[in-house]
Amino acid sequence: MKSAISFFTGVLFLSCSSIYKTSEFSLASSPLAPDYEKLENWAVLPHLWNSSLEEIAGKSKEKKADVFYIYPTLLTDKKDASWNADIKEASIRRNILEKAVAFQASAWVKAANLYVPFYRQAHYRIFVEPYSSQGEEAGVMAYQDIKKAFKYYLENYNNSKPIIIAAHSQGAIHAIGLLKEFFDEKPLQKKLIAAYLVGTRVNVDEFRSIPLLNNPDAIGGFVSWNTYKMNHLPKSYEKWFKGGVVSNPINWDESIKGNSKQHLGVLASNKKIYPNSLSVQKTNGILWSTLPKIKKRFILSFIKNYHFADINLFWKDIQENAVIRTNNWLKLNQE
Numbered sequence: 001m002k003s004a005i006s007f008f009t010g011v012l013f014l015s016c017s018s019i020y021k022t023s024e025f026s027l028a029s030s031p032l033a034p035d036y037e038k039l040e041n042w043a044v045l046p047h048l049w050n051s052s053l054e055e056i057a058g059k060s061k062e063k064k065a066d067v068f069y070i071y072p073t074l075l076t077d078k079k080d081a082s083w084n085a086d087i088k089e090a091s092i093r094r095n096i097l098e099k100a101v102a103f104q105a106s107a108w109v110k111a112a113n114l115y116v117p118f119y120r121q122a123h124y125r126i127f128v129e130p131y132s133s134q135g136e137e138a139g140v141m142a143y144q145d146i147k148k149a150f151k152y153y154l155e156n157y158n159n160s161k162p163i164i165i166a167a168h169s170q171g172a173i174h175a176i177g178l179l180k181e182f183f184d185e186k187p188l189q190k191k192l193i194a195a196y197l198v199g200t201r202v203n204v205d206e207f208r209s210i211p212l213l214n215n216p217d218a219i220g221g222f223v224s225w226n227t228y229k230m231n232h233l234p235k236s237y238e239k240w241f242k243g244g245v246v247s248n249p250i251n252w253d254e255s256i257k258g259n260s261k262q263h264l265g266v267l268a269s270n271k272k273i274y275p276n277s278l279s280v281q282k283t284n285g286i287l288w289s290t291l292p293k294i295k296k297r298f299i300l301s302f303i304k305n306y307h308f309a310d311i312n313l314f315w316k317d318i319q320e321n322a323v324i325r326t327n328n329w330l331k332l333n334q335e
Helices: 051-057 090-103 134-158 168-184 186-192 239-241 298-304 312-332
Strands: 042-044 066-070 113-117 163-170 190-197 220-221 226-229 280-283 287-288
Touching: 042 090, 051 090, 066 134, 066 168, 134 168, 163 168, 163 312, 168 186, 168 190, 186 190, 190 312, 280 312
Parallel strands: 066 113, 066 163, 163 190, 190 220, 226 287
Antiparallel strands: 042 113, 280 287
16 A cells, blocks of 8 residues: 555555553643744745745745645654644654645646745544544644644735635644635635545535635635545445545546546656546545546555555646636736
């Protein structure tokens, strides 16, 4: 499985149940909260670019819109008893910058200025029984960091520009919270280009006033999907996926299927784009994908859960769609 994951980002979100080293959650022993006035607590700002991101997305250029990206769960070591990541640790920062930022967040850079806060992400085991209730406060802590970072971003960086919210997995859960607190039936909703809530279940009626987007140039709403190998369902299907929204990240409309001729491209770990390499089909709560036509694809043939590649499989499709939605927002909101 790890070999297959390395085809894409190295971003890991396991769905199997395992025994984890654990401890009682303690606020006193938790990592210190980030101060977002300090540049060191931001992974990316428009003027704070790293080499891994630049290699894929090019140099930072000023855009008329912003994207606020929230990375997925990277704290997964079964021997790690901590509940939240210490963002001062070099290995944690390296994973975020070289994996999540470079291979996921980069998809939105063509459309908007990128903002990525470091946050005290919760350990993966908060999603696994019997640790879920034990670590509930860890998830709250992670969200509070994101909320604090977003408030600082609004007050100090945004300057009334329209906003894309982009997130994966644990990050998408926190993004849902942001949308409910800051956008849903709030004045800021007028500034929302789109929310890409990838890798978590989102219900059709999740929000009061933020709609599901069913056209490629639609704005002011959200899209979401969870990817699995064609004709396979996860064991956790009933609990984690059934009933969730499934967008089509090839056509970006209500089509049940998207074929490979229209697929713009996978971003693989060799940093190359592979267009026309897969087809998709929507089912209840799951986006089915064919085996992508990339180098050494035989390794992926043994993998059913494509969660680790939810964004990479459609990297070029996301990139172009974000540009289309941003341009449409700017066109419709010309002063």
